[in-house]
Amino acid sequence: MAMRSLAKRPGGFVAGFLAVFFGAAMVMAFGSLLDTAGEPGVPDTSVETLETMAFVVGGYGLALVIFAVVSTMSLTVRQRGREMALLKSVGATPGQVRRLIVGETLLLALAAVALAIPAAMPLGRLLFAALRETNQIDGGIEYVFGPAAVSMGVANGMIAALVGALLTARRATRMRAVEAMVDAAGAGDAGPLMGRWRWIGALLGLAATATAAVITLTVMDGEGTDVMMSAGPGVVGAAITVALLSPVLLRMTTLLLGWVVRLLAGVSGQLAVSNVRRRTGELARAVMPVTLFTAVTAGTLSMQRVENAQLKAEGAAVLEDSQTMETMNYVVVGIIAAFCCIMLVNTLVAATAFRRREFGQQRLAGATPGQVLRMVGAEAVLVAGAGVFFGLLASLTALVPFSHARAGVWFPSDGVVWGIHGAVVGFAVLVTLVASVGTARRMIRRSSAVEAVLAA
Template sequence: MVQLALRSIRYRAGGFAASLLTLLLGAIILMTFASLLDTATATDPPTAESLTIMANVVGGWGLVIVTFAAASTLTLLARQRGTEMTLLRTIGATPAQIRRLLLAEAVLLAVVAVAAAVVPSVFTGRMLVGLLADARRIPPGVTPEFGPIAVSVGLGVTLAAAAFAALLAARRVTKTSLTSGKSTRGRVAVIAGVVALAAGIGCAVTTVVALESSDLAVMAVSAQACILCAVGFALLGPSVITAAARVLTSLRRGGTHLTVSNLRGHTQQMATALAPIVLFTAIATGTLYMQSIENNSAIRPPAEIAGTIETLNYVVVAMITLFAAVMLINTTVAATLHRRREFGQLRLAGSTRPQVVGMVGAEAAVLAAVGVLLGTLAATATVIPYSIVKTDSVLPDATITTYLGVVLAAAVLTLATSLTSARRATRHPAITAVSATL
């Protein structure tokens, strides 16, 4: 099975490269913050406490996001191999064998990703400790350490995320009918999405009802609200894309028919691309406005703790921005390039290359609009409760410029990536694109 997995990875090097990059960046993020725990073991108790808080809080958020990102990219790759999986089942492969194949591929990718992430993580860990020292959050003489804790966390979490993603992908593949080709998948994703939304709303309610403005836990609980709500909306992505297609159908405006057809025909791929937009918008908006509320609050934690929290929040925003950008680029490029044959057929049927690229741009605009809307709704689960607790006001006394900047960044990233990958997918003659994918 390992040999078969190696041949499969070699044959689909381009598709697996996107998943490898996601796992690599995720492992770097995890090991960077886990290295703070290694550093904490060799410092004095007050410094060790600050490092442990940062490692646990930021690393915990990163754990959720990295796991979700790995599941999204590996599941998308498995969907794109539907014909291959159906052929394997037709010639006698059992569901258990297919699960072992996908699991072996995922584990191999995870091991390679962690091995490649060790050296960069040593430098990023040192940079993070240096950043904390420059910001006077820890003493300047602390020596960065990178040891067994960082490696074990990176390896363990990355392997677990990859294995979880492989099992999800295998479940979908083995639940597809051999005769109709239609999936008979259950309601697991919908149930998980509803549970995540309920948990996020629960965190928002807990913030308002059970916590005081002076409690140190108020920020941690409130921040979890937008993360969980964003994950919930992302898991409900297929249903959201279908609803968006229905709305566009009701508009009955020229030029929307093809966009609606593609949204319905590529629901799962569109939902995968939607996820990082929702995550980026929700977490960036929620975290930045939460910190703005904290800065303007009359009741604040001690200066040293407040400074550490502020540093934490800005580090989280930078981490989420980079990771969501890579995830969005990976999923969008993989999904678009997989449609080379479709684009070639459209061009053979009379569509010009600019028309095909414009069609992809229209789809990206819909994704950006829906993603920003859902991300904004998820962010309110953090911003409104935190504002109520800290200022007794539903809406924060903050500028809208921050939100507009997040929305602009999400829209530009989505459109630029989609249009660039569409141009790349249509750069060859149409007949070449069609024959090459037969």
Template sequence: MALRTLRHRTGGFAASFLSMFLGATVIMAFAAMLDTAGGAGVDDVSEETLVTMASVVGGWGLVIVLAAVVSTMTLSVRQRASEMALLKSVGATPFQIGRMIVGEAAVVGVVASLLAVSLAAGGGWFLLEMLQDTDQVATSVDYAFGPAALSIGIGVTMLAAIGGAAATARRTLRMRAKDAMTAAAIESGRMSRKRVIAAIVFIAAGINCGVLTATIFDGKGIDAMQTAGQASIWFSIGLALLGPVLVRPVTALLAGPLRLVGGSSGYLAVENVRRRTQQMAGALMPIILFTGIATGTLYMQSIENGAPPVAGSSIPPDEAQAIETLNFVVIGMLSVFAAIMVINTLVATTTYRRREFGQQRLVGSTPPQVMGMVGMEGVVLAAAGVLFGSIGSIVTVFPYSLARTGELLPDTTLAIYLGIVSTAALLTLASCLGAARKAIRMPAVQAVAV
């Protein structure tokens, strides 16, 4: 049944496949630095740089990739809640349904991982070339892509895929068939206790890194990046996990203006966001991560570039270029991945609503009204993502500015922040409206029948 579902619903697994494919690519590309560091004739300095690049950048990439894969798997399983409830009503056991879901995730994970190998090999080679061009790794070091890259990349992707599918399906499988059908029709806005605890742990870790940056690393120069860079990542992940709760106050704040400007479309947009906080939270997560991580890392590097060198730093001045390159690699890799996840998740969420759009059109809504409703939902998501992503970046920007310049507010340009915010808003609105436009091309009667 798992293989038949994949065969007949390939579009429904597109978001999960893309997140696994890109995740495996990123992880394997950086893990290849471990294979390269273990090669013959690699000097100690080059080996240290390669291992650092793989462990630091690859480690953070691993955290973001796990979050993205689990998020898309969660979205995929939730969208099929009514299907699973129907299977239970005709006699399927929870174990059979769970095995089907895990089997689907495993197949998608295997295919995505294998297809990612060639792209990851090219990405790892490009990364080594960049390190050699900036004189951080000797030009005599030969590139290697082998056991470390394959085992780590495939292993993590499969773990995230199967774990995400199993964890998400668990709640639905515990319900009776009747209760599952009701839950599929009426979404609950409650978050699980485990998710709340995980969010608190991540937020606490981010705050802790920010406090360490402003206290222990005060006056230590570029050493403060050791904790400052982690702060916005941990904090942003924690806020992203709280998405179902965070989207509500933003919706309440924007409800009046949206209803005033959009009329019936604005009213429907507000009600949809309020009643679908879980789905909206899945789309909100990559927006928060993109905004928080990009803002925190770019401003941290901007502050460092304008700050005077400190004699007490354990990092020699000639290694500053290596640190700057590392930061830009981090922000480039994570931001591109998060941006793709914004598009991927929003397109998957909006495309799934084809039937809903058809029903609205059958009861009198025009295509422009449907597009207006989706656009206003995108405004809410963009506003919430930018707001809480900006809050997530504060635990990096303010402590690092205090540690390096003695001032809480950094003396840097607003252009960086405006560019990040504009990019996040543009990606959100373009993804929502583009997917909605494609969805309403289908005749309303046919969309309802699908």
């Protein structure tokens, strides 16, 4: 059944496939630095640099990859709630449904990680070239892509996909057939806004973020460029913490800004606010990549700007010695930011395309295509608003301690720092609107209202 399900409707698995593919490719790229470091004749200083990049910086990316893959795979499986309900109604046992979901996920993940290998090779070579061109490693070292890279990428992709499938399968098998049909139809989010394990993860992330901030302000205060060693993990921890809290944060945003959306968008705004309140848990999945992208990109780039300004004030010699770290920060941030952006588009397209039947029902009830698109746009504004606002707060939890420990001021006076925040916010909002409204427009143009209802 798993094979037939994948072959019958491959489009329904695109989001999960892309999540595993891009995640595995990024992890393999960093893992290839370990293969390179393990070659005979590599100087000890170069080995240390390569291993640091693979374990420390790659570890930040690994955390984001696991989080993003689990979230996307959960969304992919949940969107098949109607199918799961029908299987249970004809006699399928919870164990059979669970094995079906896990089997499909493993097949999907195997294909994704296999195709990620050739994609990871040039990406890893790009990282290696950046290290060599900035003189962080010996110029005579040759790049190697080997077993360490492949094993890390395969393990990460398979484990993350499996965890996502098991979590969602557990939810699907615990719901009765009638509840699953209601949930799949979009009549509302079943269960609590946030589960117990999500709260536990958020509390652990909050503790890790607070610890990083305290270490930055105390132990690392006045330690020069080493301050980034504690502030860097802090921004990633804050981003993941806020992303875990996205259902609560989206509900808060809707309560605070719902009246503005209703006032500006009229009937479409009223419907958008109602949808967000009714389906907070589902739409919060789109808030998570917005938050991750905003927090990681704005926080890291802003800290690098503060670092550059401080180094310039300390003298040209110090600035020259730190150029290699700056180059690598930009390369690493670019890769992680690109991955978060891809996951943002991936999640929004998957979530919006799943609502084809809902859009058809609204049009049959008298809504015009323009009203439906305005509704989707208003929902996207709430999603983007929650993501960028709390993403910026997450970035500040790392930027403020870093700025005080590195430059002696709580808030940087450099206008470029805040310009970075503004640019990141604008880009995140634009991508959210284009992905949501663009997908909805394609769904509406592709078929009539009756065809959309019958096909879904």
